[in-house]
Amino acid sequence: MAFTTWVALRTAIKDAIANSVAGTPMNGEYQIGEYRLRYRSYEELIALYEKTFTLESLESAGSTESRVSYGRYRRFR
Numbered sequence: 001m002a003f004t005t006w007v008a009l010r011t012a013i014k015d016a017i018a019n020s021v022a023g024t025p026m027n028g029e030y031q032i033g034e035y036r037l038r039y040r041s042y043e044e045l046i047a048l049y050e051k052t053f054t055l056e057s058l059e060s061a062g063s064t065e066s067r068v069s070y071g072r073y074r075r076f077r
Contacts, residue, residue, distance in 0.1 A: 006056040
């Protein structure tokens with residue numbers, strides 16, 4: 001399955017977890033953009049859910065050139 005947002009992917013992962021409780025086999029694959037994420041067990045599905053937050057933060061991190069620091073230099077004596 002291909003997704004366009006990380007929120008939609010997380011919702012699908014939660015649905016897969018709920019389906020596994022109902023007895024559906026635990027194997028599948030998700031794709032969002034260039035990332036392809038596979039799972040075969042409950043532990044891999046939970047790890048995949050956690051990994052989505054990391055991948056989302058990598059995409060939205062931005063560049064360091066656009067950051068502004070309002071601090072000032074400390075003088076040491």
